[in-house]
Amino acid sequence: MAVIRISTPMTDEVAESLKAGDNVLISGTLYTARDAAHKRLVELIREGKDLPMDIKGQIIYYVGPAPAKPGQAIGSAGPTTSYRMDPYAPILIEHGLKGMIGKGSRSQSVIDAMVKYKAVYFAAIGGAGALLAKSIKASEIVAYEDLGPEAIRKLTVEDFPAVVVNDTFGNDLYEQGVREYRIE
């Protein structure tokens, strides 16, 4: 299976080169954010204030990791379900976010924003947190420590495995996959 290596920050050209179904290995920086952090980020944008990190060209990973054991960079860290971030994602994409990693389907408004602003949605394997943690080399809290596992973390990743679900052309791997394997 062909694998495409990409790094962050991600350019429009790289985003446009990816197609639904592509296997990628991501290196560089990922920012973590879940429901509560997204709510705060979008409130800041609506108030015209600066975000705690620059999201231009960046990828947000929807994850709330388990605590690191001594000697670990991070505890188990697989994706959480993405639809819960759908109300917040389009405005972040409009402000320069290039990628999101999670699991599960996105709403039409998120898919439309990805097409319009050239962003990509990746899935990582849900429930494979122990395996995925192996490609996370460093983790530091950037904001919202009070949220515990929902704090925003800056992760340094090497060859983090993911699959392109929604590309910049409006394709959806979930729809393609079901169409191919459904038995009527």
Add this chain to the structure above:
Amino acid sequence: MGECSVRKVDVSEVMQAIKKLAMNTTANVPKGAIAALEGAYSREESPVGKEVIKQILENHRIAREDNVPACQDTGVAMVFLEIGQNVVFTGGDLYEAINEGVRQGYVEGYLRKSIVTDPLFERVNTRDNTPAVIYTDIVPGSSVKIMFAAKGGGAENMSGLAMLAPAAGVEGVKRFVIEQVKKAGPNPCPPIVVGVGIGGTFDRVALLAKRAVLRDVGTVNPHPEYARLEKELLEEINKLGIGPQGFGGRTTALAVNIEWAPCHIASLPVACNLNCHAGSHDSIVL
């Protein structure tokens, strides 16, 4: 009943058992699920689906060997107690002891704390994963069986309940369950375990579905007709094409488990509770 038949159990024993269960359960995906994943790996027709199952099995091996949670979502702590009716608890409040076990287990076991104080207004993380969800059954005898499950939120959110008319029958139940799995699609981390509750009341059917989803993969309902329904539902769900992680394939579910109970002449309650491939549970008998 004579005084000699009463057995005293100090709640600190319960606390220690819960702590041990919390610290060990999430690293050890049950054998039945592993065997089902291995079977699915050999049968899966989708190359992408096969690769996903391979990585899931690799993940569960790493979790077991490194003693780390298979999934970062170490869930709501669910505790099911079967208390022998001859048992008297001593040494303190039973529910406080259970929560103390959860607190110590989640903190010392480096497990994620995923509980917020109230659901709607503050949503402040309690930082120790308490309180647990606790169910108790009184049974004959003098022992205490403690079942612990770390129930993840992602699959739980994809669950549902319907109060069908009795005329809907077997077909109605099937339609509801299949529609629920179809609607959930890739969200609950397929391959999934499907827990189905049938009968009882509005509240009881949800608990039946929960008990069903926590039944070991590979076990079969003892009632032949419900066992057949489990098999038929599994076959039909695996025709949906959702596949491992929703990328398309033949393995959408590893098992369909049904638990049922008598119900009112006017009712046919059905509930569907989902769990992911990494769902874990274990038990200790005191």
